[in-house]
Amino acid sequence: MPQVASRYAKSLIDTAIEKGQLEQVNTDMKMVLVACRKLKDLSLLLKSPLIKTDKKIKIFREIFKDQISQITEEFIILVTKNRREAMLETIAEDFIEQYKVKMNIITATVTSAVKLDTQLLAQMKEVLNKSYHATIEIVEKIDQRLIGGFILRIGDKEADLSVQRQLNQLRKNFNQSYLLN
Secondary structure: OHHHHHHHHHHHHHHHHHOOOHHHHHHHHHHHHHHHHHOHHHHHHHHOOOOOHHHHHHHHHHHOOOOOOHHHHHHHHHHHHOOOHHHHHHHHHHHHHHHHHHOOEEEEEEEEOOOOOHHHHHHHHHHHHHHHOOEEEEEEEEOHHHOOOEEEEEOOEEEEOOHHHHHHHHHHHHHHHHHHO
16 A cells, blocks of 8 residues: 555656646645644544545545645545545655655754754754755754753664763763773
8 A cells, every 4th residue: 555655646746846836735745744644533534435535525625725736636636536535644745755855855853852942953954964965854852851962863874962872871881890890
């Protein structure tokens, strides 16, 4: 099923590029993804085999009325008519990921004990943009257990500059030197 979602997402990207509306459709798919994740009734509707296709299309139109482009609306209708509406959340996720690849956007996750200063985030983003020769999108997470500092993750790379890691390293070094003496 994930491969099917990926193909639908690729088809939508190709159509959006052809029509010159890639940015708008990306915004639409972010909205669709949020709706699928946050609206429990929508999630149930997507998965229900009891609700007829026409009824689902009518509900989609009501939910997204005047908020999404015609391309996205027609795409959702097509997906629904093909009985793939239960995959809409996965299709939206795949679309966003494929969009990021096409636009050379890399997501960096910064986890810190407190919300970081916007100036520091801007500086971090600038350095990363230059280092990766890409547009960096920063996602912030808060974890008070870090005490201070931050952890930066990009793909499978991680830089742990947290106080918690430093304390753990000190503890480990202390225990090793204590055992050696």
